[in-house]
Amino acid sequence: MSRLISTGARYLTHRLLYMNVYDPSLVSVNTRCVLSYLRTLPRYKHPVSLLSTLCSLVDEKNIVLLGAPGARKTRVGVILGQLTGLPVIDIAEVLEKTWHMSVNQKLQQIGDELFLQEEGEILKSLSITRSIITLTGSNPMHPQSMYHIKKNGIIIYLDVPLEDLLERLEGMKVDHIVGLRPGIPVQEFLQCRQQFYHKWYDIRILCHFGDTSETVAEKVLDALKRHQGSSAFISTRSIAKTPELMKDPSTFTDVLIEGLALDGGLYVPADSLPEITVGEWQRLVEASYAERAQVLLERSVHPDDVPPVKLRKMVKRAYGQNFTCNSIAPIRHLTDNLFLLELFHGPTASFKDFALQMMPQLFAYCMPRTCSYLILMATSGDTGSAVLDGISCLSDNDKQRISVLTFFPEEGISLIQKEQMISYEGENVKTVGVKSNFEFCQTTMKQILTNSNYTGFLTVEYGSALSTANSINWACLLPQVIYHASAYLDLIKQGIIAFGDPVDVCIPTGNFSNVLAAVYAKCMGIPIRKFICASNQNNALTNFIKTGKYDLRYRTVTTSLSPGLDVLRPSNFERYLHLVAHGDGQLMRELFSQLDERNHFQVPDTLLRRIQHNLVSDWCSEEECLAAIYSVHKSAGYILDPHTAVAKVVADRQQDRSCPVIISSTAHPCKFAAGVLQALGVKEIGQHPIDQLQMLNSLNSLPSVHKTVLQRIGKIHVQNWQDSCPADPNVFMDTIENFIQQKFMRVI
Numbered sequence: 125m126s127r128l129i130s131t132g133a134r135y136l137t138h139r140l141l142y143m144n145v146y147d148p149s150l151v152s153v154n155t156r157c158v159l160s161y162l163r164t165l166p167r168y169k170h171p172v173s174l175l176s177t178l179c180s181l182v183d184e185k186n187i188v189l190l191g192a193p194g195a196r197k198t199r200v201g202v203i204l205g206q207l208t209g210l211p212v213i214d215i216a217e218v219l220e221k222t223w224h225m226s227v228n229q230k231l232q233q234i235g236d237e238l239f240l241q242e243e244g245e246i247l248k249s250l251s252i253t254r255s256i257i258t259l260t261g262s263n264p265m266h267p268q269s270m271y272h273i274k275k276n277g278i279i280i281y282l283d284v285p286l287e288d289l290l291e292r293l294e295g296m297k298v299d300h301i302v303g304l305r306p307g308i309p310v311q312e313f314l315q316c317r318q319q320f321y322h323k324w325y326d327i328r329i330l331c332h333f334g335d336t337s338e339t340v341a342e343k344v345l346d347a348l349k350r351h352q353g354s355s356a357f358i359s360t361r362s363i364a365k366t367p368e369l370m371k372d373p374s375t376f377t378d379v380l381i382e383g384l385a386l387d388g389g390l391y392v393p394a395d396s397l398p399e400i401t402v403g404e405w406q407r408l409v410e411a412s413y414a415e416r417a418q419v420l421l422e423r424s425v426h427p428d429d430v431p432p433v434k435l436r437k438m439v440k441r442a443y444g445q446n447f448t449c450n451s452i453a454p455i456r457h458l459t460d461n462l463f464l465l466e467l468f469h470g471p472t473a474s475f476k477d478f479a480l481q482m483m484p485q486l487f488a489y490c491m492p493r494t495c496s497y498l499i500l501m502a503t504s505g506d507t508g509s510a511v512l513d514g515i516s517c518l519s520d521n522d523k524q525r526i527s528v529l530t531f532f533p534e535e536g537i538s539l540i541q542k543e544q545m546i547s548y549e550g551e552n553v554k555t556v557g558v559k560s561n562f563e564f565c566q567t568t569m570k571q572i573l574t575n576s577n578y579t580g581f582l583t584v585e586y587g588s589a590l591s592t593a594n595s596i597n598w599a600c601l602l603p604q605v606i607y608h609a610s611a612y613l614d615l616i617k618q619g620i621i622a623f624g625d626p627v628d629v630c631i632p633t634g635n636f637s638n639v640l641a642a643v644y645a646k647c648m649g650i651p652i653r654k655f656i657c658a659s660n661q662n663n664a665l666t667n668f669i670k671t672g673k674y675d676l677r678y679r680t681v682t683t684s685l686s687p688g689l690d691v692l693r694p695s696n697f698e699r700y701l702h703l704v705a706h707g708d709g710q711l712m713r714e715l716f717s718q719l720d721e722r723n724h725f726q727v728p729d730t731l732l733r734r735i736q737h738n739l740v741s742d743w744c745s746e747e748e749c750l751a752a753i754y755s756v757h758k759s760a761g762y763i764l765d766p767h768t769a770v771a772k773v774v775a776d777r778q779q780d781r782s783c784p785v786i787i788s789s790t791a792h793p794c795k796f797a798a799g800v801l802q803a804l805g806v807k808e809i810g811q812h813p814i815d816q817l818q819m820l821n822s823l824n825s826l827p828s829v830h831k832t833v834l835q836r837i838g839k840i841h842v843q844n845w846q847d848s849c850p851a852d853p854n855v856f857m858d859t860i861e862n863f864i865q866q867k868f869m870r871v872i
């Protein structure tokens with residue numbers, strides 16, 4: 125250990141000499157502090173190993189602390205220096221030594237603007253490695269010097285609660301802070317500063333109210349370990365359990381671009397999902413939806429894949445102006461202990477917007493610049509329009525490189541869903557109807573995506589690659605975790621529960637992405653108790669959860685009023701099985717090849733008990749669904765869409781009334797206007813979608829009319845549209861090739 129500390133001290137001496145600010149007393153204080161401090165820490169009985177792991181963690185990089193005045197960067201920096209043995213360089217101190225006067229004096233002498241420039245120049249001239257650097261509060265306002273620091277540093281933002289900052293600043297003299305003068309409200313000043321901090325950080329430490337500097341330093345160390353630890357992904361069918369065993373672990377960028385793993389499995393993180401602490405969640409209770417999203421995403425996506433500042437831009441685009449409700453995913457009391465989580469305020473009126481307003485942006489950011497991408501989609505109705513809208517929000521530049529082809533089943537989806545999709549026809553998007561059901565579309569899509577001969581051919585011939593943007597793709601699941609967490613936080617905000625209280629969720633289940641996202645929210649610390657899965661008569665999954673037998677031998681999909689649930693082989697269920705089977709890829713291979721070959725499998729009893737530990741399931745008939753829409757409208761003046769109605773029926777049957785139940789309301793009723801009007805007993809239902817929508821609106825019930833859908837449907841003429849194809853995989857492949865030919869240039 126002494127060797128490491130003296131190395132640290134040598135470094136510091138060297139650096140300070142280089143900077144002409146050498147002060148021998150500083151070094152000896154540092155060394156003494158480390159020794160005495162380490163002895164007092166029971167947690168770090170083996171400082172040598174801690175030091176060596178951390179040194180290897182940061183390589184040659186600096187650990188750079190950034191934050192508002194009053195964030196205690198300097199104190200946290202000193203403690204971190206003591207814990208790690210790395211030299212600590214406090215920029216304020218460097219400035220004062222260089223200027224031979226205090227920061228305060230300098231500021232009064234030359235004013236804000238020159239001050240920023242001079243301090244920036246000094247920061248830019250520093251050449252430091254393997255140190256802890258604590259920035260001044262104003263450093264981040266000088267871009268050039270920050271680029272310089274960022275090149276060789278992991279930048280950590282100490283995000284301290286406003287209350288703490290205000291209290292601390294009150295005790296400080298404010299005349300030595302850039303931009304803060306008596307008379308300027310401190311809160312306003314701090315909010316204005318935030319944008320500069322947001323621009324630079326790699327990792328944010330969400331400090332809790334009243335955290336001591338020691339606690340914050342420990343949080344920094346934990347975050348650094350996470351940052352350097354494995355962020356690899358494996359396929360659910362991968363036999364190698366740890367990424368070390370695999371030659372070439374996949375990153376977030378890889379799984380986002382590839383979508384489906386080549387072995388036919390789905391990508392999942394090799395390690396567990398990041399956990400968010402109670403204190404951190406509590407800070408998010410008062411936060412906006414976008415801020416909650418930001419925190420969850422930056423925790424789950426490594427900054428080397430997508431830096432937080434880019435995520436912030438994407439979040440703003442995704443959950444900014446284009447939702448019809450400011451709170452994005454509001455929660456509404458229905459009756460008794462039942463709450464509706466309204467997930468239909470996005471531009472295409474279903475919960476698919478949450479994933480698909482975000483995912484295309486991530487895709488455009490991460491995709492390799494060397495090739496064009498065709499995103500293939502099989503849709504049960506709602507995914508199609510959601511991805512088309514998401515793609516339409518991309519920049520023109522990105523649209524040159526990304527196109528979308530959606531296949532939807534002509535059987536089953538509603539007229540309004542169909543019109544929605546067609547209304548997006550444009551330069552880089554195409555929609556094709558298939559004379560079959562969703563199962564066929566989804567299975568064919570999977571076959572095409574894993575057919576390496578075919579995909580290889582497209583790449584060689586056209587410089588184009590295929591990917592997919594439905595919930596098979598990991599990047600679609602993350603944005604769904606956010607609204608489950610957000611709903612829980614909103615119940616706290618409304619005073620209905622306190623953090624830690626259980627809630628149940630009840631979710632109309634098709635491909636199992638929504639339930640899985642709720643399970644992930646629990647893994648990240650939201651105390652959801654039961655996950656109630658609701659299906660319609662296509663109940664292979666809910667039956668399996670009850671019996672452990674997955675049996676498709678005597679089943680075919682039947683169409684229903686709730687097409688999002690017309691699924692017999694929910695792709696995301698494999699991720700759940702993999703999770704509860706503790707990552708047993710071999711078992712996944714066996715089970716799913718049995719399902720492919722023999723159309724059924726059965727899981728061992730021990731596994732079934734683990735599945736049932738959290739999951740409850742049931743299904744509801746078409747009649748019950750219609751009756752629920754009718755009775756809720758009558759008693760509460762609220763119109764449920766058919767998917768939500770299925771969940772309501774199942775929630776009533778399966779819940780034990782001991783805690784709040786959050787029902788995912790996955791679509792706006794207007795998308796299924798014909799079915800809903802039928803349920804409400806309307807006798808003469810108009811043939812045209814626009815008539816149906818107006819009829820629904822005339823009932824003056826909640827939820828209020830979805831303006832975006834209304835506008836879109838008003839504009840289009842479905843009669844002229846006739847892209848449809850037979851249920852034949854070869855025709856799919858021809859369609860794909862033709863579209864690529866049209867869209868992307870041929871490679872010569």
Ligand SMILES: *Cc1c(COP(=O)(O)O)cnc(C)c1O
Pocket residue numbers: 474475476504506507595632633634635636637638639688689767790791
């Ligand atoms: C897709 C969809 C579902 C099913 O969600 P999964 O995540 O696939 O289980 C439920 N309701 C609606 C309205 C949908 O569009």
